[in-house]
Amino acid sequence: MQTLTVDLGDRSYPIFIGSGLLSKPELLKPYIRGSEVAVVTNETVAPLYLEDLRRLLGGYRVTEVVLPDGEQYKNLTELNQIFDRLLADRHSRATTLIALGGGVVGDMCGFAAASYQRGVNFIQIPTTVLSQVDSSVGGKTGVNHPLGKNMIGAFHQPQAVIADMDVLTTLPDRELSAGLAEVIKYGLISDAPFFEWLELNAERLMSRDADALAESVLRSCENKAKVVAEDEREGGRRAILNLGHTFGHAIETHQGYGKWLHGEAVAAGMVMAVDLSVRLGWVESDVLQRTIALLEQCKLPVQPPKGMTPDDFLNLMSVDKKVIDGQLRLILLKSLGDAVVTAEAPKEVLCELLYSLCH
Ligand SMILES: NC(=O)c1ccc[n+]([C@@H]2O[C@H](COP(=O)([O-])OP(=O)(O)OC[C@H]3O[C@@H](n4cnc5c(N)ncnc54)[C@H](O)[C@@H]3O)[C@@H](O)[C@H]2O)c1
Ligand SMILES: O=C(O)C(=O)C[C@@H](O)[C@H](O)[C@H](O)COP(=O)(O)O
Ligand SMILES: [Zn+2]
Numbered sequence: 001m002q003t004l005t006v007d008l009g010d011r012s013y014p015i016f017i018g019s020g021l022l023s024k025p026e027l028l029k030p031y032i033r034g035s036e037v038a039v040v041t042n043e044t045v046a047p048l049y050l051e052d053l054r055r056l057l058g059g060y061r062v063t064e065v066v067l068p069d070g071e072q073y074k075n076l077t078e079l080n081q082i083f084d085r086l087l088a089d090r091h092s093r094a095t096t097l098i099a100l101g102g103g104v105v106g107d108m109c110g111f112a113a114a115s116y117q118r119g120v121n122f123i124q125i126p127t128t129v130l131s132q133v134d135s136s137v138g139g140k141t142g143v144n145h146p147l148g149k150n151m152i153g154a155f156h157q158p159q160a161v162i163a164d165m166d167v168l169t170t171l172p173d174r175e176l177s178a179g180l181a182e183v184i185k186y187g188l189i190s191d192a193p194f195f196e197w198l199e200l201n202a203e204r205l206m207s208r209d210a211d212a213l214a215e216s217v218l219r220s221c222e223n224k225a226k227v228v229a230e231d232e233r234e235g236g237r238r239a240i241l242n243l244g245h246t247f248g249h250a251i252e253t254h255q256g257y258g259k260w261l262h263g264e265a266v267a268a269g270m271v272m273a274v275d276l277s278v279r280l281g282w283v284e285s286d287v288l289q290r291t292i293a294l295l296e297q298c299k300l301p302v303q304p305p306k307g308m309t310p311d312d313f314l315n316l317m318s319v320d321k322k323v324i325d326g327q328l329r330l331i332l333l334k335s336l337g338d339a340v341v342t343a344e345a346p347k348e349v350l351c352e353l354l355y356s357l358c359h
Helices: 025-031 046-056 076-088 103-118 129-135 165-170 173-190 192-206 210-230 237-242 245-255 262-279 285-297 310-317 347-357
Strands: 002-006 013-018 036-042 061-067 096-101 121-126 140-145 148-155 160-164 331-335 338-341
Touching: 002 210, 013 210, 025 046, 025 121, 025 160, 036 046, 036 076, 036 103, 046 061, 046 096, 046 165, 061 076, 076 103, 076 140, 096 103, 103 121, 103 129, 103 140, 103 148, 121 129, 129 165, 129 173, 129 210, 148 245, 160 165, 160 210, 165 210, 173 192, 173 210, 173 237, 173 262, 173 285, 173 331, 173 338, 192 210, 192 285, 210 237, 237 331, 237 338, 245 262, 245 310, 262 285, 262 331, 262 347, 310 347
Parallel strands: 013 160, 036 061, 036 096, 096 121, 121 160
Antiparallel strands: 002 013, 140 148, 331 338
């Protein structure tokens, strides 16, 4: 097992990465402070892994909340199910919520923990590649609104993250690929040697080589933990974790939540961001070619969806959370492994990009 720390002073927490972690009560128990626990999971993950978690929770008073599965349920209506159960079962402020699932469950459980009785503890047990490498770390929690992704939420850090690699064996291929999009993101924004490692190991990752997957989770979490420790609430540098997301979130919202997976939309969005960086003369075109090649090897989309127009993008991107005083800011590359947040979007080149890619 490997242990990393997200260094946030008195809110620091460990990320445990390894095999067989869902059978180790000694990992989980130190992070549950009282006798009350609420497990939040979904209808797909529950039959696979809830029993393992139940075994670790002998002796606690446990509420189980099983949500419907899908990005389309990451909303305020479904979030309320968690509050209803916590209140019905009389959970106090000393309760601990446990997210058992992918990023949707993690974001919703985390937001419930941030707001139930103005804030209770929670633990992340991420079960997808995407949630192990990204969403379980860093404390962004929340739900979608029909007008925009993750528009309602809070920063609320977990007490611990327990990433058991064994659960990835049941993950569908499409979800594996979607998770790899966020893995590739770290190479692009902050870790060129990792990008090169991914180019060499993409085939192993796609065939679910356990060592390669563990290495990619570890290196992704190292990169994310470093950025989060520098800028917990996205005052500045943390925004680099948003590479491709301004375009990607526009795609997810336009298509209808759940049609394009988050990782798929981010993949196409990263190609757009790197392409824009090339058009501005900031990076060599080979970085774009290598990005496309790696994403394609991971069976990810590299173009925006058919039928989405430049105006669709511009309208949806105008409500991005990085917009300040009407100015859209984008994450672009200065070189492979070096991302920057622009003070404003280069509008002319952005329009040129959108008109050349939208079809
Ligand atoms: N908070 C953050 O920092 C952050 C970062 C990245 C993404 N996100 C959010 O995360 C969400 C995407 O997360 P995701 O890709 O994990 O999607 P997800 O949570 O929808 O999970 C993907 C699918 O895999 C299933 N699943 C989960 N674990 C499984 C397992 N071990 N075996 C079989 N099936 C399993 C789920 O039920 C679901 O059908 C999006 O809402 C995105 O906005 C948040
Ligand atoms: O942790 C972050 O910061 C990220 O931006 C990680 C992203 O991968 C993730 O999709 C996040 O939820 C996007 O945040 P948002 O603030 O753009 O909604
Ligand atoms: Zn993301």
